[in-house]
Structures are given as C-alpha cells and as structure tokens.
Amino acid sequence: MDQRKRLVLKQIVSRYIKSGEPVSSRTLLEEYGLGVSSATIRNDMRYLEEQGYIAKPYCSAGRVPTEKGYRFFVDWLLDLSDLAKEARLHDQHALIEYYRFPRQELERLLRKTAFLLANVTGLVGFVLSPRLEETELEQITLTPLGPRQLLVVLVSNLGLVESQVLEAQFTPAELAEISALLNERLRGKPLKEIRQFFELEEEGWIEPALRNSLAILGEVLARESRQRLYIEGILSLLESVLEGRDQGDRLGVIKLLSDERRFAQFLSEVAREGEVRVLIGRENPLPELQGWSVITMGYGYGVLGGLGPLRMDYSKAFSTTLYVGNRLRAILSSAERKEVDN
Amino acid sequence: MDQRKRLVLKQIVSRYIKSGEPVSSRTLLEEYGLGVSSATIRNDMRYLEEQGYIAKPYCSAGRVPTEKGYRFFVDWLLDLSDLAKEARLHDQHALIEYYRFPRQELERLLRKTAFLLANVTGLVGFVLSPRLEETELEQITLTPLGPRQLLVVLVSNLGLVESQVLEAQFTPAELAEISALLNERLRGKPLKEIRQFFELEEEGWIEPALRNSLAILGEVLARESRQRLYIEGILSLLESVLEGRDQGDRLGVIKLLSDERRFAQFLSEVAREGEVRVLIGRENPLPELQGWSVITMGYGYGVLGGLGPLRMDYSKAFSTTLYVGNRLRAILSSAERKEVDN
DNA sequence: TTTAGCATTCGCTCCAGTTGACTGCTAAGA
DNA sequence: TCTTAGCAGTCAACTGGAGCGAATGCTAAA
DSSP states (O other): OOHHHHHHHHHHHHHHHHHOSOBOHHHHHHHHOOSSOHHHHHHHHHHHHHTTSEEOSSTTSOBEEOHHHHHHIIIIIOOHHHHHHHHHHHHHOHHHHTOOOOTTOHHHHHHHHHHHHHHHHSSEEEEEOOOGGGSBEEEEEEEEETTTEEEEEEEETTOOEEEEEEEOOOOHHHHHHHHHHHHHHHTTSBHHHHHHHHHOTTSTTOOHHHHHHHHHHHHHHHHTOSOOEEEEOHHHHHHHHHHSOOOSOTTHHHHHHHOHHHHHHHHHHHOBBTBEEEEEGGGSSSGGGTTEEEEEEEOSSSEEEEEEESSSOHHHHHHHHHHHHHHHHHHHHHHHHHHHHO | OOHHHHHHHHHHHHHHHHHOSOBOHHHHHHHHOOSSOHHHHHHHHHHHHHTTSEEOSSTTSOBEEOHHHHHHIIIIIOOHHHHHHHHHHHHHOHHHHTOOOOTTOHHHHHHHHHHHHHHHHSSEEEEEOOOGGGSBEEEEEEEEETTTEEEEEEEETTOOEEEEEEEOOOOHHHHHHHHHHHHHHHTTSBHHHHHHHHHOTTSTTOOHHHHHHHHHHHHHHHHTOSOOEEEEOHHHHHHHHHHSOOOSOTTHHHHHHHOHHHHHHHHHHHOBBTBEEEEEGGGSSSGGGTTEEEEEEEOSSSEEEEEEESSSOHHHHHHHHHHHHHHHHHHHHHHHHHHHHO
C-alpha cells in the first residue's frame, strides 16, 4: 500500500471518528486537500475497499472504516504526536492533579483512577484491583466481638484493608497471643505464600499453637481472594447504545458490565502486562463485545483501561490508558517501596 | 364515582400494566365481561376521561391511564389479595430463603436486599444504609501502621464495619491505652452522641488524656457519616428506557441513579417511616423522575424501595416493598437486641 | 498515472391512498 | 334515567411511487 493510500485511510478513519458519518471523496478533498482530485481519491478508496479496510453502508454512500481498517489505523497510523499529549495531560489537566496518593486508601485511589479514565477518554473506564493474595501482609488484627465472634482485619502492603467476621471461640488472652504470633511470623510475606503454608499443614514450621490461627487466616483469604472491579462512565456508553440502530442485542454490553466476575475474568485473560492492548470488535473473545472496542493495560498489580464503540478516539484512549497505567503502577510501587523502607 | 366506573378504571389500569397498549372498550368487554355492552363502557370511559383519570394518545385510540388514574388505582383499587401474597412470597420463593442474617456483614445483607427487591419486583431495587452515626459503638480498634499512620476500625452494633487510615503519631503503648479507654467509656453509646461529646469539648467529663483520641474518633465520624446506597437491577430500567419513544431527556433517571448523594438525599426527604409511599410521575420533586414512579419505605434505620416506569405492577411493588421492609427492620432490630443481651 | 465528465445507484423524504381500530353520537328500547 | 345498537367520523399505521441528491464507477483523454 503506497503512502497516499495510507493517508487516505487515515483521513477516512479520523474523519469518521469525528463526525460519525460516511466519508465521501469530496469531503476528503475539501477538508484535507491531498493535492489530487476527488477521482484519484476515489480510485484509492476502491483499492482500500477491495482490501477490506473500508466499506460502504450502501451503494452510493461514502466510506466507513471496517474493523480491519480500525486495526490498521491503530497498528500503523496512530498519531504519535497524540502520545506526546500524555505529558501535556499531566501538566494541563487539573483533573490529574487531584490524583495524588493518600496512602492506605487504595479503594478510593482505584475508584478515582477509573473515574479519571472515563472522564478523559469519554469511554467507560475500568480498573481491576490487585488480588489480595498477590500482595504482602502488613498487619493482621484480631478483635473479639461478643463471646463467639471475631473481627479479622487484614492490611496488605498496597493498602488494601479487608475486614471479615468469623465464628470462633477464643479468650481475649489467646487472641492477643495468636495475633502477636501471626504478625511476627507472617509480616512482609506474600499472602499467596501464606496461603500455601496454610494448605501444606504437614511442613515442620507450623507449631501446633499456630494451626488454629492459620486456619482463620486461610478462611479469610479464601473468601477475599477475588478482585474488585471499579467501573465509571457507563452513562457515556448508554449514549452510544441509544444512538445505535437496532442491532439486536444492544444491552449485551451493559449486562456484561453488570456481571463483575465475568468481566474481570475477561480482563485478566486479555490484558498484557505493561503494554496497551486494543481489541477491536470481533477480536474480542466475548460475543457481547461485538461492535465494541476494549483497551486494556496491565499496570503490574491489576488491569485498567476503557471500553467504547468501534468509532472511538483511539489516539486519545491509547495514550490516556498508557499514561494512567504507568502512573498508577508508579504510585503503587512507590507505596510498596515505602513499606520496605520501614 | 359509582362502582362500575371504578371497576372500569381498575380494569383499564390492570390491562394497560400488563399489555402496554391502549385499552379499548371492546377489549374490556371481551376480557373482563362486565355484563354491559361496549357502548356503556364507552360512556363510563368518557366520564373517566372528563375527570382526568384516563386519556387517549390520539382521537380514535383506546385509553391509557393518566398519572391521576394511577394515583386513584394505588389509593383505592390496589388488590388486597395481592398483599396476601406477602406471606406466600416468604414461603414459596426460595429467593427469600437465602435471606438470612450473617451477623456483622451488614454490607452483604443490604446488597442482597436490594437484589431481592429488584428481582421480585422487576424494578430497580435500592437500599439506603443506616447512618453510621445513628447506630451504637460496639468496638473501636486502633492499630499502628508504620511510624506515622494509624488504622482505625469502628464496629457498630448493627454490624457496620468501617476502617480508616489516619495520620497520627502514638507509641504502641499509648495506643493500647487510648483504645482501652475509648472502648470502656464509649461502648454502647450512640455514635451521634459521641460526636456531640467530641464537639462539646468544654464539658467536664473529658479528661485531657482522652482529648486527642476523641479527636481521632471525631475525624472518622466526620468522614464516614454519609450513607451508602445499594442499587440493583438497573438493567430492567434500561429496557424501559430503550422501549420509550424519544421524550427528550431519557437518560435523566440513569444520571440521577449514578449520583449517589443526590438520590440518597431525595430518598431521605421523601420516605416515611414504616410506611410504603408511592410517588407517581410528577408527584416526584425531582424533574428527572417525571415519567417514573418511585416506591419507598423507611425500615427504621434507612430507606428501601423500587423505581420503575409509570406503567409498573403497583400491587406487586407495593406488597414486596412492605414485606421486605418489615423483614429487614426485624432482622436489624433483632441484631440490636442480641447486642444488648450480651 | 491522473483527471474530467457523465451515467448510475440507492437511501431518504414526501405524499396520497388504503386499512382498520376505536370513539362519539344519536335514537330507540328497557 | 340508564342501556344498547348502529353508524359516521377520526386518525395512526402501512404501502407504494415519485423526486431528490449525495456518492460512486467507469471511460476516455491528458
């Protein structure tokens, strides 16, 4: 494909993303002025159509990018100058300024991150939290509540705080002892490892006195191993859904987003660590996502990104996801380092 | 209005709720057979229309209930036999069986309640949590996290567990002392009162040693005094939204539901304690709720209910809200009693 | 390889005609 | 006075055809 044809494709995609209407050869001529006539552009368009990058909604209409066209656009034609906006984003948008890290309030941080993604990109923004079991234990507190119940509070080094109520019978003295033991022994260990210890009861290091308390911890871990999902900006998605013509299952996406587990599962499978990945339309493994695009990035502990219609601003979405992802990783890893310093 | 006219109105409303289509005199004749001719029904309809209970979408169409019609229906024509279903609901639907009370997991309980409401009524179900400050303190735990931070965990008698991280400098020994003091002094007191104590620093009962720790508690209370809102079943609302013709601001409701504070505020203002209240269309103070109906009930600690289109099954919604509301109140007050027993 | 010009295609809009479902009204009957 | 049968009137929804206009495809010449 020669240079001009790539340019024509790029202009068609850009224009269509802006206006949402099929792009004609004349529009291209008038708005971008390639220095050739509309007939020439038409010839190029015919080529692009033969190759499957663009299509006509009907015979005498302008052209619209196909999924293959978007894919080519994302792979080869993304404006690198937009990526430079990353930096400007940071400086200009006060939005990001509020985005500092109040330690230990991970929930709030992640929610804000999702909110930020949604607001900057205009898409649905999502953040999948770190798995509790993949962080390290910083503190465990056991408090009696009445005679038969026990409040367990787990704090991990990233600032996840989890509380659980368990049925258990201990005297306060026993509890204090167990609590001290647990903290002494397990502090700084990855929760995953602790869980394994718990499962491999046979190993010599477990003293009988610890066994019960480990059982408690194991129970908490088992209950709380799932990841949380923060989603913001569904409203913008709804607007896209309402715009669209009746293509059958319009609510599928919304249903998917309501099903936390399924969507979280999808994200974990799809995302790549430290790298922005764009899935366009049918490239998505889930049938509900036909007709939608998903952008993901693994930020080291979990996954974040955006979801929106095929006709989205890929440049902005890509660069924002990359920027926010890197930023979140930095914040979390500095929190971690801080911890190690102590 | 004579008996037959009321019956005609009731049948029109019932029929329209079922089918969603304007109800004609012939339909009424064929389906409910009042023992009079369609001409007579038409005469009654004309009366009902003059009085503003029903209306025609256009000249030669069947009749549709107006908001005034729905109001009359809810006030006078609600089928009391449907209220008897309350009991059956409890027995038959396994749904409700899972609805037991795992103490201390208030969050989960309330979320399930919202889910239950949504599933049984087919509307959006919501539950506004009790205010933290209106419950009693059961337990407060202070744990140091590193040299400068402090994890505060508050447990209230209803099972609300709140954790907060504060910046503060204490030695572990000081913390233990403060914690013990706080628990001894404040346990069983309403959080609201505690807060007032904190504000009225002058009062003699505060020993200087306690002042700092009270300041901490005060800070937590100030941050966490807002109520949580659990909403389930937005999907069903979306379906209603998609069905509807373009009446301008179709997304208003969704926007409102996304704005937790505003909606919570609305609920607090509107709900009545221990009583089911139905607000139909323009009876709602909020402009976004034109065209929607809201059912609320104060369950003693907070508010719960449902939201849906004007054309909803008021009988089912009413009885379900009443039943679930009473049930939740019973569960929570028994939790409270249990506490006192200890 | 590019361009100008022209025929062609086809969605969109408007309009007129038809159909069918209701209502409103009136006059007769109970 | 209330009820009923019958009939005329009304209007949304559907149908098909005409005209319009925005684009394209093609061809022949530059």
